[in-house]
Amino acid sequence: MTKRQKQPRRTNDRQAMILNLLREFPNNKFSLKHLASASGGNTREGRRETADILQRLLEEGAVEECARFKYRLSGQMRPRLTGIAQMTSGGSVYVKVEGQEQEIFIHQRNAANALDGDKVEVVVMHVSKNGTQEGEIVSIVERSRRNYVGTAVADSHSIFVRVDSRRIAVDIYLPRKLYPDVHDGDKLVVRIEDWPEGSRSPVGELIDNLGPSGENDTEMHAILAEYDLPYRFEKEVEEAAATIPGRLTEKDYAERRDFRPVTTFTIDPADAKDFDDALSVRKLREGVWEIGVHIADVTHYVTPRSVVDCEAEERGTSVYLVDRTVPMLPERLCNELCSLRPHEEKCCFSAVFTMNENLEILEEWFGRTVVYSDHRFTYEEAQQVIESGQGPYAEEMLTLHRLAQGMRAARFKHGAVAFDREEMKFRLDEKGKPIGVYFKVQKEANQLVEEFMLLANRRVAEYCAHRIQNGRKVPRTMVFRVHDAPNEEKLDRFRTFILRFGRIFRASKGRAVAKEINKLLKAVKGTPEENAVSTMAVRSMSKAYYTTDNIGHYGLAFPCYTHFTSPIRRYPDMMVHRLLARYLDGGKSADRKAYEALCEHASEREIVAAEAERASIKYKAVEFMSDKIGQEFPGHISGLTEWGIYVELEETHIEGMIFLRDMSGDFYQFDEGRYEICGHRTGRRFTLGDPLVIRVKHTDLRKRTLDFELVDKREKRR
Structure with a gap:
């Protein structure tokens, strides 16, 4: 065989060696000399042959010249990963690949017209020293169908x-x-x-x-559409709800425990239209009371897999925007058939407790009932009875109040977390325009209702979680509302953060963390740093969610907890009602896998609804400030980022931003380690809780943004 015949084989071998090297180190840049040497040809002839190979590979698209006389494997030859594109406002994209913790950054020029939510194929083109991956999108696998x-x-x-x-x-x-x-x-x-x-x-x-x-209805519907939430019921759902019979039958009365003779009333917000819970009170003997927690029996009317049930499952929850409620169930059900309106007989699912003054539960009973609400209290009316000791059903109200305060004290003694944050509300004119801001205050009447709802939720969860067989507890499928213990890393950040205010947080695990948080929140009450500390404390906590895997509820200090008391507005409560009915009838444990899927969906819908609610509050806040351009207001720093300072106004708690680029007189940067904004020349520092005076600079209703400019930094008040 001649040398002329051996040449192609040698060239092919060298080409294979070059490609293998490039594949092994796809993010490296190689010079011609390096490639020639690595393929065994670091001679003049070898480098010429390597140059010919590279030229051919460049023409074929297997290799690309990434810098002058530097080469690397082209995108089409790299391993392709599939992920979901997440777009930023600047046009860049991050691709989330399943099973890969770190997202892949895509510059706008390499995004291939990908949009938020698209399923894409991506190749990694560069990995930085800190492990950050940069890539390019090579194809759109599937366009997102989002609106x-x-x-x-x-x-x-x-x-x-x-x-x-x-x-x-x-x-x-x-x-x-x-x-x-x-x-x-x-x-x-x-x-x-x-x-x-x-x-x-x-x-x-x-x-x-x-x-x-700009019209109120338009903008509220736009927020719902943005979060893919319905703003009306389809005709078939309304028609299906209209055909549900509402009259109680003799069979209904016969199958239910009759609570109509027992004093029963509801306590709700003044503007409530649906009443899904009522309380009954009956004195059995001196120091012993029968307390009934009566919940609208929605599942009596809504059967599994019916048109209305499927719609409720898909929605997952009612949505509460600033000016309206978008209900989970059609009005025929939520405001009529299921609502425990005064002076009407209604079907309920009830938890009934025999309690003494020491808060001991002597007996408990769960089952279906018929109730008659004797009176409808607003929270304000119930509070008046509690404070004055006079008014309708004063003895019953004061008994419930006394027991509720005892349960509340016991709950916090056992380590429940006492977050008590003010809830912003808007006064609206007839066109929905905000004309004032006020704050919803939680008083004893709210606490009364809360404690008995917590009691019912806890005891229903405990009953359903297990059955007793041969003296042993056997687990059953149940929908739990769980809340994990705080993450240690988040706690460490919180501990470091509050040191700047001279506060020390010693606890690191268990119930001691909750007790230390309560102690800290009490200590900062009324101080300039109160909002900053409470905000960071909330962020250090885990999020509650629905699951069939019970890990307990850390925030409430309950080892077993569920949602049973609001089936008109939450689908998980309907799930719990069905499970409770099944187990009361002696049925076997339900399909855990099916219920876990329902739990995951309900948790997702809850998050989306909360985001939409916050968006509506933000819109109304910006709308409220839109006629106040140029006006000055006192506030304090509520957040810091690399691009600006969030400021919360003292009187209204409305939040806006001062952009660092707009702060004159110095060059300011965010110091993430110290969590401060620092001026390079003056050394001026800004941190959470600092009092400021701002001027309203700009409002943007479309983007729901509020821009401030700094007028003055005031001295901290102590």
């Missing part, structure tokens, strides 16, 4: 939708000929259908026209 809400910028020829969400940095194009009725300024719900290569904007499909921007 976007935005404002139409329209003329006679075209429609562009300026999206409200900061997760999409481009406008969406709608063909004018398909949507002749869209007007400039309309608030639209759209879905992206395509993004043609070379086009600056994706092409969308109109899902709904919510009406002119």
Whole structure:
């Protein structure tokens, strides 16, 4: 065999060695000399041959020149990962790959027109020294079917939708000929259908026209649409609800325990339309009371897998925006059939306790009942009876109050966490415009209802969690409301944070943490740092969720807890009612896998609903401040980021931001380790809790943002 015949084999071997090296180190940059040496040809002839191989690989797209005379494996030759794109307001993308803790950063130029929520294929092109991965998207596997809400910028020829969400940095194009009725300024719900290569904007499909921007109904519907929450019931759901019979039958009375003769009343907010819980009180003998916690029997009317049940399961929860409730159930059920309205006989699922003055539960009973509400109290009316000792059913109210305060004290003695944060409310005019801000105060009447609902939830959970067989506890499938103990890493950050206020947090695990938090919150009450400390304390805690795996409820200090008391507004409570009924009838343990899937969905819907509620509060806060441009207000620092200072106003607790770029006289940067904003030249420092005076600079209702500018930094008050 001649040398001429051996040449191709040698070249092929060298090419294979080069490709293997590039594959082994896909994020490295190699020079021609390095590649020639690594493939056994660091001679003039070898380098020339390596150059020929590289040229061929460049033409084939297997290799790319990433810098002058530096080469690496091209994207098409790298391992492809599949993940979900998460877009930023600047147009960059982070791709979350299942099973991979760290997200992959994608620069806008390498995003291949990917949008938030798209399923994409990505290759990693570079890994920094700290392990940060940077890549490029090579294909869109599946476009997200999510809806976007935005404002139409329209003329006679075209429609562009300026999206409200900061997760999409481009406008969406709608063909004018398909949507002749869209007007400039309309608030639209759209879905992206395509993004043609070379086009600056994706092409969308109109899902709904919510009406002119700025109108209250339009904006509230826009928030619901943004979070993919329904703002109306489909006709078939309303029709199905309308056909549900409401009259109690002889069979209903026969199968239920009759509580109609027992004094029963409801205590709810003044503006409540549905009443899903009532309390009954009966003195059995001196120092012994029968207390009934009566809950609307929604599952008596809503049968499994019915049209109404499927809709309730999908919604998961009612949603409470600033000016309205978006109910889980149609009005026929939540405001009529199931609502425990005064002077009406209603079907209930009840937890009945025989208690003495020492708070001992002598007997308990769970089952279906018929009740008659004798009176409807607002919280304010119930509070008046508690404070004055006079009014309707004063003896019963004072008995409940006395028992509730005893249970409350015992709960905190056992290590429950006492977060008592004020809830902001808006006074609205007839058009929904905010004209004032006030705060919902939790008084003894609220605590009365809370303690008996907690008691019912806890005891139902304990009953359903196990059955007794041959003297042993056998677990049963149950829907639990759980809350894990605080994460040690978060606690360490919290411990370091409060040191700046001269506060020491010694506890590190167990119930001691809860007791130390309660002690700390009591100590900072009324101080300038109260809000900052309580905010960080909340952030150090875990989030509660639904599951069939009971780990207890840390915040309430209950080893076993569920949600039983609000089936009109929470689907998990309906699940619990069905499980309780099953076990009372002697049924076997339910399908745990099926209930766990329902728990996961309910937890997800709860999070989405909470985000929508916060968005509506933010919108109304910005709307309330929109006529106050240029006015000055005292406040304090409530948060710090690398781009600015969050300030909460003292009187209203409305929060806005001072951008660092707008702070003159120095160059300010965020020191994450010390959690401070520092001035390089002056050494001026800003930290959580610092009092400030700000001026309202700008409001943006579309983005729900409020911009402040610094007027003065006041001395801390002690």
